Amino acid sequence: MAVLTNFLNKILFPIIKPDFQKLEEQLSKKTIIITGASYGIGESLCKLIANIDCHLILVARTKEKLEEIQISLSSQKATIQLYAADLRDVNQLDNFLNFIQSYHIDIFVNNAGISICRSIMQSLDRRHDYERTIKLNYLAPVSLCLALIPKLAQSHGQIINVSAINVLLAPTVNWAAYQASKTAFDQWLQCATPELRNQNIHVSTAYLPLVKTRMILPTKAYQNFPALTPVQAATIICRLLQTKKRQYKPWWIIIGQITSVLFSGIWLKLTTYYIKHKK
Numbered sequence: 001m002a003v004l005t006n007f008l009n010k011i012l013f014p015i016i017k018p019d020f021q022k023l024e025e026q027l028s029k030k031t032i033i034i035t036g037a038s039y040g041i042g043e044s045l046c047k048l049i050a051n052i053d054c055h056l057i058l059v060a061r062t063k064e065k066l067e068e069i070q071i072s073l074s075s076q077k078a079t080i081q082l083y084a085a086d087l088r089d090v091n092q093l094d095n096f097l098n099f100i101q102s103y104h105i106d107i108f109v110n111n112a113g114i115s116i117c118r119s120i121m122q123s124l125d126r127r128h129d130y131e132r133t134i135k136l137n138y139l140a141p142v143s144l145c146l147a148l149i150p151k152l153a154q155s156h157g158q159i160i161n162v163s164a165i166n167v168l169l170a171p172t173v174n175w176a177a178y179q180a181s182k183t184a185f186d187q188w189l190q191c192a193t194p195e196l197r198n199q200n201i202h203v204s205t206a207y208l209p210l211v212k213t214r215m216i217l218p219t220k221a222y223q224n225f226p227a228l229t230p231v232q233a234a235t236i237i238c239r240l241l242q243t244k245k246r247q248y249k250p251w252w253i254i255i256g257q258i259t260s261v262l263f264s265g266i267w268l269k270l271t272t273y274y275i276k277h278k279k
């Protein structure tokens with residue numbers, strides 16, 4: 001099983017590494033905000049770029065974990081600053097926005113996120129699931145972008161959005177809260193992109209497949225699925241930082257997108273049947 005998964009991983013997710021020398025030139029002396037830096041993809045990204053002489057502002061709720069990362073990277077070249085905040089909380093978000101006002105910002109990596117896998121019928125008394133996903137995955141990055149646009153325009157900077165392939169494919173049953181909130185921010189950013197380009201701000205989106213982080217741990221079905229490692233996902237983000245390309249998506253996603261359009265009726269029938277007959 002492990003051999004097959006490794007083989008599939010190689011075919012499905014060939015990782016093109018960035019030119020690390022160019023990346024270093026690109027990021028040197030830059031100030032970079034990374035949200036969701038305490039675990040998973042965000043943590044790996046910090047580790048990959050920590051040996052560059054840049055200023056990292058790391059944001060997440062778990063202060064101790066951020067401190068642990070800061071200590072582990074203390075011998076590296078980057079200056080690391082921590083900001084512990086729950087980005088769903090309007091007051092904490094506003095405090096963070098005030099905090100960054102005094103800084104020149106070059107790059108914003110919107111990475112903090114939560115996912116929820118739950119059917120609608122199990123969510124009838126769980127409006128908060130929709131509130132927390134929309135607050136973190138949509139409203140927080142919109143607020144951050146609004147506050148950062150003047151700064152990024154000044155620095156000819158970059159916004160990198162860590163998104164998911166789900167937003168490019170047919171809707172998936174049980175993922176309404178997550179998929180709606182990730183799609184909302186993706187749409188917002190796509191609508192904003194022409195204006196942002198006119199402000200000399202580059203916009204890049206990483207449409208990631210499954211990544212083996214704590215995010216997918218509660219979903220048992222995903223444990224044996226082919227998936228990126230957090231380091232591979234962070235390498236993709238580094239490449240977007242270096243090339244400033246508009247997007248990353250796996251090569252095979254085009255097949256999924258065409259299938260999603262052509263066979264949407266069949267997909268609906270299949271998922272309805274699956275829900276009816278699953279134990």
Ligand SMILES: NC(=O)c1ccc[n+]([C@@H]2O[C@H](COP(=O)([O-])OP(=O)(O)OC[C@H]3O[C@@H](n4cnc5c(N)ncnc54)[C@H](OP(=O)(O)O)[C@@H]3O)[C@@H](O)[C@H]2O)c1
Binds near residue numbers: 036061208213
């Ligand atoms: N894992 C996947 O399969 C996958 C696939 C595609 C896209 N993505 C996207 O990748 C991004 C990173 O996810 P991950 O897989 O690395 O998951 P993860 O390991 O759970 O990391 C999520 C990060 O977001 C932070 N975060 C969560 N709630 C927060 C809040 N209320 N305020 C501030 N920070 C908060 C977490 O830190 P604290 O808990 O310390 O706050 C953590 O650092 C997400 O945007 C996700 O949608 C993931």
